[in-house]
Amino acid sequence: MIISSMTKNGGILALFALITTGAVGVIHTLTADNIAEQERKQLSLQLQDVLDPHFYDNTLYQDCAIIDDPLIGDQPQTIYRARKDGQPVALVIRHVTPKGYSGDIELLTAVFANADVAGVRVTKHEETPGLGDKVEIKKSLWITSFKGQTLHSEDDQRWAVKKDGGSFDQFTGATITPRAVVGSVKQAVLFSKNNFDAVFNASNACQVGES
Incomplete structure (x- = not known):
């Protein structure tokens, strides 16, 4: 029973880790373009400040x-x-x-x-x-x-x-x-x-x- 319980809990933790990793990946994919665009805007403003x-x-x-x-x-x-x-x-x-x-x-x-x-x-x-x-x-x-x-x-x-x-x-x-x-x-x-x-x-x- 103990081994079965440990196996079950291990499976739940592995599934949770997989879901969390997937969610982080999705969020990164969804926000990457927006972050890149904000970085370009910030760079453009810096360049315009000096020239x-x-x-x-x-x-x-x-x-x-x-x-x-x-x-x-x-x-x-x-x-x-x-x-x-x-x-x-x-x-x-x-x-x-x-x-x-x-x-x-x-x-x-x-x-x-x-x-x-x-x-x-x-x-x-x-x-x-x-x-x-x-x-x-x-x-x-x-x-x-x-x-x-x-x-x-x-x-x-x-x-x-x-x-x-x-x-x-x-x-x-x-x-x-x-x-x-x-x-x-x-x-x-x-x-x-x-x-x-x-x-x-x-x-x-x-x-x-x-x-």
Whole structure:
């Protein structure tokens, strides 16, 4: 009787596990398209934040290259390519600096062919609330100070916080975070300046045909 009962209970548990797994699979299938669509919308908004849509006429999130270069991070990063009438206009570069006060800071920087910055946004960080988090557009307009800046050379002394002799403001009580962001954006602009044509000539790493 004990063996029969154990077998019965085991069967019930196995059936329950099978039903639960099936339900999870069905829910994932039903929600996957919606999740993907929301992710595309979020990405499109991020791209529009750093590069005004009137500058390009291609579907930006469908035109990209995956680049592994230490200037933009220690892992391969996605670079989106903006075109107008088929001609290269700007690169929108994902890049990461590990030099934040509380760890990695992830950024998105748009750079025109002449090395002028179209826009910059911090997309992820763990900086101190009320201090380092001022790099976030919701907290302050500091990040907009990059728009219209250009990089003349790798030794351009303006690309530093004022405490280090540059032209960018630091925050009261917080210098490490803005220093890290300025340095990372400078590297992204330098990467674009040195590799603009090569990135546009690279094969498309984004899925084509998405709606």
